[in-house]
Amino acid sequence: MNSTETGKWIILAGLLIVVIGIIIYFFHDKLGWIGRLPGDIRIERENFRFYFPFTTMLLLSTVVSLLIRFIKRFLL
Structure with a gap:
Protein backbone atom coordinates (compact mmCIF):
# COMPACT_ATOMS: atom_id res chain seq x y z
CA MET A 1 0.00 0.00 0.00
CA GLY A 32 -32.00 6.28 23.22
CA TRP A 33 -33.05 2.90 21.78
CA ILE A 34 -29.45 2.01 20.92
CA GLY A 35 -28.29 -0.42 23.56
CA ARG A 36 -31.80 -1.28 24.68
CA LEU A 37 -32.89 -3.55 21.85
CA PRO A 38 -34.52 -6.93 22.43
CA GLY A 39 -31.69 -9.43 22.66
CA ASP A 40 -29.31 -7.13 24.54
CA ILE A 41 -28.34 -8.90 27.74
CA ARG A 42 -28.63 -6.81 30.89
CA ILE A 43 -28.25 -8.16 34.42
CA GLU A 44 -28.43 -5.65 37.27
CA ARG A 45 -28.10 -6.64 40.91
CA GLU A 46 -27.39 -4.69 44.06
CA ASN A 47 -23.57 -4.66 43.74
CA PHE A 48 -23.22 -6.08 40.25
CA ARG A 49 -24.04 -4.86 36.77
CA PHE A 50 -23.46 -6.84 33.57
CA TYR A 51 -24.38 -5.54 30.15
CA PHE A 52 -23.76 -7.21 26.80
CA PRO A 53 -25.38 -5.40 23.83
CA PHE A 54 -25.58 -8.43 21.54
CA THR A 55 -28.35 -7.24 19.21
CA THR A 56 -26.98 -3.71 19.09
CA MET A 57 -23.56 -5.04 18.06
CA LEU A 58 -25.11 -7.19 15.31
CA LEU A 59 -27.07 -4.22 13.97
CA LEU A 60 -24.06 -1.91 14.10
CA SER A 61 -21.84 -4.51 12.44
CA THR A 62 -24.35 -4.97 9.62
CA VAL A 63 -24.66 -1.22 9.04
CA VAL A 64 -20.88 -0.71 9.04
CA SER A 65 -20.35 -3.68 6.69
CA LEU A 66 -22.94 -2.34 4.24
CA LEU A 67 -21.42 1.13 4.42
CA ILE A 68 -17.92 -0.20 3.71
CA ARG A 69 -19.23 -2.31 0.82
CA PHE A 70 -21.00 0.74 -0.61
CA ILE A 71 -17.88 2.88 -0.32
CA LYS A 72 -15.68 0.26 -1.94
CA ARG A 73 -18.09 -0.37 -4.78
CA PHE A 74 -19.12 3.14 -5.73
CA LEU A 75 -16.46 5.52 -4.46
CA LEU A 76 -13.17 3.68 -4.85
Missing part, protein backbone atom coordinates in the same frame (compact mmCIF):
# COMPACT_ATOMS: atom_id res chain seq x y z
CA ASN A 2 1.45 3.37 -0.95
CA SER A 3 1.24 6.54 1.11
CA THR A 4 -1.42 8.25 -1.04
CA GLU A 5 -3.78 5.30 -0.63
CA THR A 6 -3.12 5.26 3.12
CA GLY A 7 -3.81 8.99 3.24
CA LYS A 8 -7.16 8.50 1.49
CA TRP A 9 -8.19 5.86 4.04
CA ILE A 10 -7.20 8.09 6.95
CA ILE A 11 -9.19 11.00 5.51
CA LEU A 12 -12.19 8.72 4.93
CA ALA A 13 -11.99 7.42 8.52
CA GLY A 14 -11.77 10.98 9.84
CA LEU A 15 -14.80 12.06 7.83
CA LEU A 16 -16.73 9.06 9.11
CA ILE A 17 -15.86 9.94 12.71
CA VAL A 18 -16.97 13.55 12.13
CA VAL A 19 -20.29 12.43 10.61
CA ILE A 20 -20.93 10.05 13.52
CA GLY A 21 -20.09 12.83 15.97
CA ILE A 22 -22.51 15.23 14.28
CA ILE A 23 -25.28 12.62 14.32
CA ILE A 24 -24.75 11.91 18.01
CA TYR A 25 -24.55 15.63 18.88
CA PHE A 26 -27.77 16.61 17.14
CA PHE A 27 -29.83 13.43 17.59
CA HIS A 28 -28.69 12.11 21.00
CA ASP A 29 -32.24 12.31 22.38
CA LYS A 30 -33.60 10.26 19.45
CA LEU A 31 -30.93 7.52 19.77
